[in-house]
Amino acid sequence: MAVLLRNPKTITRTTTCSIKPLSSCISRSFSSTTLNSETDLKVPSFFSCISPPLRQEPKDRNVQWVFLGCPGVGKGTYASRLSNLLGIPHIATGDLVREELNSSGTLSSQLKEIVNQGKLVSDEIIISLLSKRLEAGEAKGESGFILDGFPRTIRQAEILEGVTDIDLVVNLKLREEALLAKCLGRRICSQCGGNYNIASIDIKGENGKPGIYMAPLPAPPQCVPNLIQRADDTKEVVKERLRIYNEMSRPVEEFYRNRGKLLEFDLPGGIPESWPKLLEALNLDHEDKCTAAA
Known part of the structure; x- marks a missing residue:
């Protein structure tokens, strides 16, 4: 699978993975900082960003990206596809917690106690697991990473900023009515664990908003x-999850927008419609977009 550049002559820089000591960031005292907003660029209607990524060869990109988005929007799906395309790891903090729970690591017993009591895993533990994973990847020569669904709060974003340098934050967005139908249509095979969706989403465009078909x-x-x-894929629960996420995500979006790192991508439909446009938004050309979107 080859990634083609639209204009290689525009390459001007290469980022490198730099993991900072964990102790230097979690001990800091955090406070909110007011930053000057930057002017939005004029870009195609299906996405908007402040600072688009530069076009680079995959082996030179060393991307360090974060994927944000509401529950059920498809962060894992698109992050995994880009991970395979660019040859870099897709890291989901939920997976790190599950891996630690099933290991004999130093945090395993502490995590089991937290989970058994129904408590939330602390920011410090999450960052500790993430920092360990990034350090291990750097030692193995990994050229970058894509973080899935983290950070979710300003404090997490500030801690992460002390651990490593994030180049770009991709915020996947989908109209609430489509997202609600998508979540309610999710089904899981109780035998093989496969994920499927029975929803046929066809929302007509109105008031300047384009239609969506999934x-x-x-x-x-x-x-x-x-x-x-x-059990939690009910209309009431999904709406509450979306409400909570929206309340928590707005400050995080603003945090990265003010740093010129936020790219907001409105999903125009399912994978066949969205994948080629996402590649375009990220300044990546693929020689076979139709096959990649299948």
Whole structure:
């Protein structure tokens, strides 16, 4: 799978992975900082950004990106695709916690106690796991990373800023009515664990907003009898999750917008419609976009 550049002559810089000592960041006293806003660039309607990434060869990109977005928007899907395309790891903090729980690591017993009591895992533990993972990747020669769904609060963003340098934050956005239908249509195979979606989303454009079409993701015949819905995928619960996320995410978006690192990408539909446009927004050309979007 090859990534093609639209204009290699525009390459002017290369970022490098730099992991800072954890102790230097979690011991700091944080306070909110007022920064001057920058002027938005004129860009295509399906995304907006303040500072688009420069076009670079994959081996030279050393990208250090964060993917944000509401629950169910598809952060993991698009982060995984870009991870495979660029040859860099896709790191989800939830996976790091699960891996530590199943290991004999130093934090395993502490995490088990926290989870068993139904408490939230602290920022310090999450950052400790993340810092350890980034340091291990740097030691193995990894050229960058894509973080999935982290940070979610200003404090987490400030701590992360002390651990490593983030180049770009991609904020995936989807209209609430489409996101709600997508979440309510999710199904899981109780036998193989596969994820599918029975929703056929076809929202007409109105008041200047474009229409959105997202085809169902049907399960294979052998999985159909075993499909189940997550207990928390109800209209009331999903709406509450979205409300909480929106309240928490706005300050984080502003944090990165003021630093010139936020790219807001409005999903125009499902993967076939969105994937080529996301590559364009990231200044990546792929020789076979149709195949990549399948």
